[in-house]
């Protein structure tokens with residue numbers, strides 16, 4: 001890298017990002033991020049915070065008063081929940097069906113929790129009965145699981161999980177980073193206690209701020225540990241009896257005061273990210289949740305048809321596949337990473353690699369948020385076909401695009 005290069009204007013190459021996220025950001029969101037900054041207690045800005053809470057209540061389909069945003073990538077909201085709710089020795093149950101279940105486990109362990117894991121092989125999901133049996137046996141304080149795990153492209157049905165948890169007096173936590181807005185997640189109807197996400201998948205925003213919603217049950221646990229930083233403590237404030245949360249940044253009690261009318265001076269809100277989050281939610285709700293779920297579902301069917309039309313095999317139990325991400329086996333005798341690099345070099349298209357037991361075996365192709373559109377799916381399939389041919393894989397000419405197009409045509413596109 002020369003000194004001259006460092007002083008060149010930032011000019012990223014044009015890409016179509018068809019991986020498991022992040023994906024291309026909606027230009028309207030980029031536009032919102034360039035709006036003038038405001039002071040964090042400017043009434044115009046606190047009003048934007050309030051509006052953002054209203055919008056995310058609709059996104060999460062909840063009446064939860066506590067629907068706020070955490071500054072940081074998606075895992076910042078996971079950490080906020082865990083560090084604020086879990087105390088050393090608390091029991092946590094994590095049903096793991098991919099890499100991000102292991103992430104939940106690790107974060108809970110870092111909080112000193114006694115974590116019990118149940119696992120299924122990558123490519124399938126749990127029968128709710130398996131989760132109920134484990135909850136009955138472990139009697140955890142918290143059950144933490146993903147809705148969609150991008151590492152396997154599987155989506156765990158959650159309809160019964162909240163109810164199971166409440167029957168055994170456990171708090172349910174769902175990581176919906178990869179699935180929120182790509183598929184249905186009615187938080188209140190499914191009786192989920194806390195759900196968190198990120199912007200960089202189906203919400204079509206950049207990584208860097210994390211929506212979270214939680215009910216009064218969770219708020220009560222947090223308030224039992226309420227401490228306030230000395231320099232900003234109101235006169236007469238008496239700390240709660242519970243242990244002080246080990247993180248200042250992710251202390252949900254102080255964050256609740258920051259986001260409510262109390263307007264406690266905690267961190268400096270990430271102004272441009274708040275604008276981004278507000279714009280992401282506004283765009284989604286303007287389209288409508290049902291329409292956006294349908295858009296992702298049709299894209300999924302078209303992607304499967306296209307990949308199979310190329311003679312490839314889709315990974316995992318298709319019945320439980322996330323609509324916004326599709327795993328596909330890499331044909332024998334080709335170097336999957338080299339082929340991915342060719343797609344990027346020749347077509348400017350990024351598809352995803354894979355982790356753990358799937359590394360080198362599957363690619364993960366995303367169609368989500370702003371990118372979840374017919375022309376992107378067709379372009380990606382056409383590029384994949386050409387790349388396979390360049391690697392001496394014999395593929396039916398036009399088989400991918402034709403099959404996907406048939407699916408789109410059958411649905412009026």
Ligand SMILES: Cc1ncc(COP(=O)(O)O)c(C=O)c1O
Pocket residue numbers: 021073074075076100103146148149150151175176177178198207
């Ligand atoms: C299901 C799931 N959970 C958590 C994360 C972590 O998100 P972040 O990298 O934004 O912290 C991801 C990222 O891909 C994810 O797919």
